[in-house]
Structures are given as structure tokens and as C-alpha cells.
Amino acid sequence: MSEARAFKHIGQRTIRPDGFDKVTGKANYGADMSMPGMIWGAILRSPHAHANILSLDTTRAEASPDVLAVATFQDFPSVNDAAAAAGTLKSSLMETAENILAKNKVLYHGQAVAAVAARTEAAATAALALIDVEYEPLTPVLTIDAAIADDAPLLHPTMMTQGLLEPATEPSNIAARMELKKGDIEAGFAEAEVIVERSYNTPTVHQGYIEPHATVVRFDDNGPSTIWCPTQGHFDVRARVAQLLNLELGQLKVVASEIGGGFGGKTTVYLEPVALILSKKSGRPVKMTMTREDVFRASGPASASQSTIKIGAKMDGTITAMQATLHYEAGAFSGSPMGPGCMTVFTPYDVENLYVEGFDVVVNKPKVAAYRAPGAPQSEFAAEMAVNELAAKIGMDPIDLRLKNAAKEGTQTIYGPKLKVVGLEACLEAAKNSDHYRSSLGEHVGRGLAAGFWFNIGGQSSVIINLNPDGTGTILEGSPDIGGSRASMQMMAAEVLGIAPGKLNPIVADTEHVAYNQTTGGSRTTFATGMAVIEAAESVVDQLKSRAAAMWNVTAEQVEYSDGVAANLAGEDRLSLAEICANAEKTGGQISGTANINARGAGPSFAVHICDVKVDPDTGKTDVVRYTAIQDAGKAIHPSYVEGQFQGGAVQGIGWALNEEYVYSAEGVMENAGFLDYRIPLASDLPPIETIIVEVPNSFHPFGVRGVGETGIVPPLAAVGTAVAEAIGMPVTSLPCSPPKVLELLLSKS
């Protein structure tokens, strides 16, 4: 199929349709919106990491002439003890509510406690001092070890561990346990001639999108209220806010603004429900924005983790058994990506005997949110480091070792399904033949290589394509565009319709103008929404054929359509798409195609990254000197943006491996809540990021597309970690490889 097929637009490097607005400053992001009569909201945040709220008194604030509205947890109509008692309240909804406005306990420093609205931003911020809160501070629980200790203070006194062999009898900070098995792990280790076993840990990190959360809302009594916000999923914002405020979906309209980065962090709600409460109470439109400090302290970061990996193998490199114990920090409320972490940890390997046990642990840190391939970077970091250690131990090239055990079509995954056609072996071969892997290394330079896996998802997408009388048209989709997906939609539709991409204007429609779309996440948009675009375009083609048939007085079967022109097989007649549109009113009205799908068959995307680092032996400072990202895209619709996903994921992973981490005081206060001391990579920190696009088509997509957005952040942690270990001649087990840690290793060596 795809590889044989010749494309006209797919695979070209067209100019993105939303580009002009973005290079000129015209594009409107979350905080760029204003409404007539708009006032500003501000949030009072907890000064404690763990405390009971003894009293919360807003009377002084309400009395202030500056203050137009005040909001607290009590303003969530549907989330109350009555509902909880009646069992009609999902615990997840209660937790969402408490994470947005604390109920009777604060579980992390910076957690929202109350909110006010005033005429100016400064007035709102100043009015926060008029809210009186009395706290009873409790001991903060800041690490996995502290949380699982026998005498650990409990964050949620009634929380029982789910998934234990015997139902839990005592409450605990362990929210859930998960176990996955394949084959006979003991037999597997018995067969082994060599065993590698080591424990690893990774820090709490943040997605680090440059645009802070922001929203502008207007509550409307005689329906629909409007929410404007930067989000990866405006339909899910609508659902969450509706649940929290007891509204029907039809009473809410959510408009997805341009979004300044998400990476998973903009898949939930923080400000939106609060702003709507304030708008309802004040009768005015309300704008709320987070400061960068708020973003770090109170939006969802990614889990810190502790992992123990044990691998057994024959001296010829055949891996006989792999075992993992994985702990993930969930933050203040249960729900870390421990599940996907367990499911992905060993998926790059076709091994008979596997055993994985995972734990979801609550700590007094912000509730984690998704971050690019949630759960996979942490667990696969540990697994890939151990695999590289095994390669060194048996003196085998790390690529050869992986090729010998590589997951392929038919490999039985630990979580159930067998893999279909996948591109891991192709990526490994490409790495082996790469100029980078063949190049030699200088002094103090080390090289690391790692593989990575992410499932990718499909799911629900809805698309409408409307053609205009002059043959131009619009594509209404519902997937917020976080990385240039509108360009891909335009190209896929243009490919099917056989016209220039520029003739079609792709629009991310609000919740009222297109049917439900799942959140942009799971690397699903170009795959799933792309499938909907193709289906809608194909239905447009069918209509174009029947319209032409009507004009020629033949049957649609006698009409062939290609390259934007309908041809009468029974004669010489030809009609272009534009000509057919121009006559639409005489042949049955205007032309439009829709598709509402639930896409299946999202093909997994595997990647292999190669990293060279130079370590300063006197200071422990690590510089990445060369980096290559190789990944299976199935079929690259727009190669530039596919490369961009590889490069962006690689650099986020490099940051995770080298300098990024939440630094906490003993009191549980994050001490580096800003871009000055939360050190994301800079242009000057990096070499060019070389890319190799591997294309092993996904047979479930008409053009062969696989999602590419997430896999790229999985390999860098171990690629960098291994490179540092090689450079200093010491094992690396803890991220980030910050200079003090690396220097300590260097000094402990001599």
C-alpha cells in the first residue's frame, strides 16, 4: 500500500497555514483574549505542603469594595459530602475539585485555597490578603521512601491500596499496585549465564511549556457560557467544568485558543472552573492567568520514580528474563502513569519471561499530569541503562544486543496484545549504519544509545469539510494544534481532493461547531483526526462525482475523479473541482463532507537515539556534543514537523537527563520555581539534533501514518545517562546528571 503509492502533497514541506499569524504576533493565545467589562481573578495558594485547614474566612474580602466575587470549594454544587455519601460522586471528580480549590486539607505548597475577582489584576492580587485561613501544619511527605515508610503520615487517611493480592486492611500512601507477568520469571533467571541488577531514580520534572495557563470566561444564564483557554482538549475541558459546576454540556461552549505548548500538561483544568464561578457570582467576564511560579508549584509535573531492574541473559546475548519493580510519585492525589510505565518498560524486547510490579505513591507535591509518553521515560530509562550495562558486561555491541532480542511483528507484549508490524529493527539498523554511530570519540567523550517505545492511541475524531462555490474550502476539526497538525490535515485533504493545500483552510473549531473530539494526546492527532479528514474528503469526492454525473446525465460509476478533475468515462467531458462547486446550486446544493470516527489501529512508534557527551573532569559539567534521533513515523506527512517532534522530544529528554529537577526544602517548598533555576535546555547548550526518519507503514492508516509526538522523549534519558557513564567510567543510576552529582562520582573514583 502506502510505500508503493505515489503522493502529490504528502511528504512535501509546505508552509503551515497558521504560520503567518504566528510570526507576526497576530495569533491569539490564552492570555491574549479580552472581553468587554472583563475583570481579573486571582488565587490564594497554600503556604504549607501539608496542613489541615482549620478555618477559611472570606468575609473581609467580600466586604472590600475592590472585590466583585470570591470562590471557595463550597462553590462546587455537584461535589459535596451529600453526593459523596450517596455514592453518586466519582472519587476522581472529588479529587479534581480539591486540586482546583482545597476542601479541608492542603496537600502541596501552592495548592489553590480560594479565589477573588476584582477590577484590575493588581487589585485582585492585593485582595488575597483579605482572606483569612487558619492552618494546622502537618509533616510533609516528600519522597517515595518517606511515603511508604511504616510510620509515614497519611495524605488521605482513608485511602486503601488497590490491586493487592489480599484486599488492604490498613490505609496507606500507596494508592495502587499493578502486576504484569509473562512466562516463568524464575525459570528465566535459572537459564541465565549472566545477571545484571541495579536500582535507578529520576526526579520530578515539568513539561515546561512556555505559555502559562490562562483563561477568559463569561458565564451566561440563558446559555451557553463561554470558556476561552489554551488546552489540548477543549471537549474534555467542557466535560470537566460541566461535571464540577453541574451544567449540561449544551450550557458550555469552550473555545480552544492557540496553545503555547502542552506536552500533556494542558489536558486537565485548573483555572477554568474557578473563573466560571467568579464570573457567575460577579456577572462579569473574568480573566485568570498563572504566573510562571504558579505553573511550577501548582500545575501537574511528571512523576519522580524509583526503579529496580534485573536482567538475565546468556553469554551470546539472548535475554532469558527481565524483571522490574517500579515506584511512581502521583503527587497529592492518586493517578501517576505507573500503569503505562509497567506496560512499556520491556516492550522493545521479545523475551519469554517477564515480571513487572508497579506502585502508585502519593506525596505532598502537585498532582502529576501527563507528560509526553507518560510513565515511559522513567521506566524505560531504567531498563535501557540495565540493557547497556549487560552489553558492556558480555562485551557485545548495544545495537547487536538489541537486534538479537528486538520486539517484532508477533511479539507477545506483557500487557496482552501481540505487536503488528513495527519498526524497531529498522531503527536499530539505521542507527548502526548512521554516520554518527560509525564516528570515533574524542577525549573525555562518552557515547550512549537507547531505544524507546510508546503505544500511540486512536480514538474519536470528528471533521467537517465545507467547499465554497469557487472551489476553496474549510476543514473544521476539533483537535487543538500543538505542533503544526493543521498543516498535516490540510495536506491529507488536499491529497484526496487533488487540489493545492492552500485552497483549504483548516480550523480548530470550538465545541459548538464540530462533534466531540478526544484530547490532542497519545500522538493521536495526525493519525486519528487525519483519518477523519481523509474519510470526510473521500465523501466529498463521492459527491463531486455524482454532481458531475448529474451535469453529464451519466451515472456516478461512469465518472472518474483524480487530481482535482472529474472525467466522464463515457465521453470527453472534464470538470474541475472548482467548476463542479460553481454549479453546486443547480445539482443539489452546496458540497460538504463529514466524518465521525473512532479510529483503531494506531501503530506503535519505536525510536533509537545516539548521544555523545563531553564531561569536564574538573567540574563534572556535561555537554552534549552530538545527538541523533532515529524513529519510525510510518509515513511522514510533513517531514519538517515530524523531524521537529523528534528533535523537541530529544531535547526535553536531554533536559530531564542533565539539569531539570524540582528542588524541595525540608518543608516541602519548591526552591527553584522559575526558568532561572529550573534549567531547561538553551540554544547554546545544544548541538544540531540530527534526525533519521524511518518509514515502516502502519497498515491501519490509509497513508501509513504512525503517531510520532511522544516516543522521542523516551530514549534520551538512558542515551545521555549511558554516555555520561562511559565518559567518566562510573555507573550512573540517578538523574539528573547535574555537575555536583557527576563531580562526586568522578572524585569517588580517584
Added chain:
Amino acid sequence: MAALTYHAPTTLDEAISLIANASLPAKVMSGGTDLIIQMQRMLQTDRLIVDVKKIPEMTAATLDEGGLKLGPALCCAKLTRRQDIKALYPGLVEAAYLIGSTQVQGRASVGGNLCNASPAADTIPALIANGAICLVEGTNGRRRVPVEAFVTGVGQNCLEPGEMLASLEIPQPLPRTQDAYLRFIPRTEMDIAVAGAAVSLTLDEDGICTAAKVAIGAVAPTAIVVPDAATALIGSRLDETALTAAAAAASDAANPISDRRGTVAFRRHVVGVLTRRAATLAAERVGALR
């Protein structure tokens, strides 16, 4: 709500009388890169801001046989473009260049960096190594204070109410003298120094060190002079022994803390490494002179 009063006087006298007669807590602002952020954290307090960038001599930089007379409010971007100044004081200009991003360079000044008195301030060790003097003007006249005495603690300086830093005087270096400033940061840019070292060296024709001054930063509440490091270098050809002794002296003089930017052990070790490297670089620069 707190109110801010802003004045941008055009003469020094005007500025001094403004801060001397202020009924509000008064702050002198040059680049504002520290002050504006600090003000956002002090929402509740009214204050007076005196912007001194409109005072010509505050943003001037003149070189003569006496040395460099530097307007404290001159932004680093303009200072670092001055090749004539860079030729004489490469280390000081490097230090100014290291303050923040290009954007911050467009605002931040050496005087502001000094008055803000952060332990990690990049220009302070370089100013000290060059024997810089602060010209302080106030209602009670003027006084001259060496930079090492100007800074009195973390965020503290010796300015009395009604006084301001009017000028920085950096003496003409001796013949065959060059300086260097190096700092350690985890990234390649943007960060605050985890440790810093400035060295000024004079070498005779035979390459023997006849004079030296070493100052280190970010490893104590204030930048500190390290006489033992200088002593170790003077009389030597900057051989391994001398450099090792100087590095050890700097590490011993350091009295650092552990924080989000580095540990005590790390800072102690690295400040020695930087001292050795800065001394070597300064010596290379003398060698390159003719």
C-alpha cells in the same frame, strides 16, 4: 493597594535630593533587572523609584591615563561593545558580559550589579581584582570606598540614607598586566554563578609574576579577596606548584552554602579549579600583549 512613585532626574544633585528627602522608602534604579522583580514581591509597600539612567555621567564611560571612569548605570551591552575598555580590562568586561541574557545585557549595569550585592554577582570579583573604587555621593558630600568594602553582606552595601553610587574608578593597569574572570554555571548561559574567580596578573619580561590579585564570588556572603592565592602566584612562572597552591588557597578561603545551585563541597572544589584556570588565562593574555 501599594503605590509607586517614579522620578527620572537628569542631574546627580536632583537624584540625591530626591532620595535624601524622600518620605517613602527610596530605591535607585539603573537597569532594574533585579529591582523590578524584587518590587513584584513587595506589592504591599509604597515606594519611590529614582531612575538614574537619564543622568548623563551615570551612563558614561571614559578612559584616560588614570584609568576607567565608569558610569554605574551604563548597560552591559553598551559596555561590552567598547573594544578600548575590553583591551585593558578583558576580565571585567567578560564579567559584565556574563550577567544574564542578551536581553538582560540591554538593561543590567555594573553599578546595579554591585549595589544589589548578590553573593553571586559576576562583576564584583572582577572589580575587586582590578582594585576598583566606588565614588559615593550624598547630602553629606562625597566619599571613596574600595569595592571590597562597599559590599557589607548578602544584599547589603555601605550606602547611608541619602547616598548613592555616583561613579566607579578602575585604575589604569600596570604594564604587562591583564585580568580574567571565570564562573561556573550548570548550563552555558542564563544561570546565576555557582562559583566565580577573578584574577589580575602582572608578569615581567621573563614571565615571572610580580603582582597578582585574586577575588572569588558565590562562595561566601560577599565576594572575597584571597591574598594567599595571590602570594602563591607572585614570584612564580605560574607553574603547576604555584597554580595548585593558588587553587588550594581559594578553596580554603571559600565559605559556601548548599542550595538549589550547588553544594558546599562542589563550590569549594570548583572555585579552586576556576582560580587556576583564570590565572592561566590572565597569564596567556599578558603573553599576547606587545
Added chain:
Amino acid sequence: MATLRLSGNLETLAGRNCIEVTALSYRDLLQELTVLLPCLPSEALTELAFVIDGEIVDQPFLATFEPHSELHFIQKIAAG
């Protein structure tokens, strides 16, 4: 008879890693399991993704399978 493979916590709950079922549709399967494995609450199962011969089916109620099919319930995968 189709084969339902149980892994992870389902295996723990059921105390076995596979079971033969006569059902040929998702609806019938849930029915049959309430009898065969009452320890597996259907609410729990419907929370999970349903897999027929290695392929996750997003609309299980529309899906049928063969007597030789291999079936799994796995955790739903959302993502960033």
C-alpha cells in the same frame, strides 16, 4: 471456544491466566463471565480496553470474534 487471556490484576483476581469461553460477542462474553468468574466485576471489565487477536477494539459492542480468537482486557491508554 475463544480463549480469554487474563494478565496482571485480572489474573490475580481470577486465580488463573486463561479461560475458554463460548461467547462470540462482547455482550455475551460479559454475561458469561458473571457466571464463570464472578470474582471479575463487569464494571471493572468495562473500564478496560478490549482486545481481539491483539487488536484493541474501541467499539467492543459493535465487535464480534471467532471461536479461535484470543481475547484480552487491558488498561486503557491515555497520554500526553
Added chain:
Amino acid sequence: MKAHVSTTINQEPVEFLCDPAETLLKVLRDNLGMTGTKEGCGSGDCGACSVMLDGELVCACLVLGVEAEGARIETVEGVASADHLHVIQEKFLEHAALQCGICTPGLIVATKALLAENPNPTEADARYYLAGNLCRCTGYDKIIKAVMDAAETMRQGEAHE
């Protein structure tokens, strides 16, 4: 007490009222509705609010609105001319140097400043000059390629005139 400020923005005379505590960034975005200049951190650490102030590249979040009095300000809105994009903007689009685009206005302004100061930068020059402009999406690779290509094109443009 609000201050009355007369200034010049993108070659046009502009007057505005502002609280002396308000930053130039807040004034541009909220008082003047010029939202092309973005806020990423409010502390001078991300460069999203890069503007030119009297010929120097600065972060608008580290400038007080009142300091604009009598000053010359250039923002991203002034980079393109009425009928066509600036070469730098064209190159950013050609090289796919943006994904989410929130850092792009700041990068366009900073790149213009770089090439005015140094028409022939090395890749390292560009990477260090732009180190204060954070981008979380692209890994910078395509941004730097766009900058180098724009520099090349602008030099040829000069040569032809």
C-alpha cells in the same frame, strides 16, 4: 496616581496612561492591546517578551511602562511591512522553526537584533545571542537553521543593493 507617557512604538507616536508599577509588557498587552509580545515568565528568564528599547534588545517584563517616556520601542508587530513579511519571518516559516509559536515573536525580534549587530554570525554566535529566548518545542535546531539562512539571504540582499 497614573502616569501619562508619550512614546514611539514601531515608528508611530503613542500616548498611554499607566500605573508606575506596571511593566512595559503589561502596558503593551493590556493597556495598548499589542498582544504579539508574549509573557512566559515575567522575570526576564524566557525572552518571550523581547522588544527593542532605544536600539537595545530587552525583556519588556523588566522595563517599567513609565520608562517608555520619550523612548523608541519596536515590537514584533512592526517587523513585517504592510505588504510582505521580513526575511527572518519567511525563513522561520520555510524551516518550520516554530511548533506552538509562543516563543516565536520574541525570537523574531531577537534575531533581527542579532543580524543588525552581526550580519555574519557563526552558528555558535547565534546560539549564544539567542540563549535568552527559551523554546520548549523545537530543540532549537530548525530555529538556528532559519536564523543562519536569513543571515545569508540578508547579506546577499545587501550585496545586490
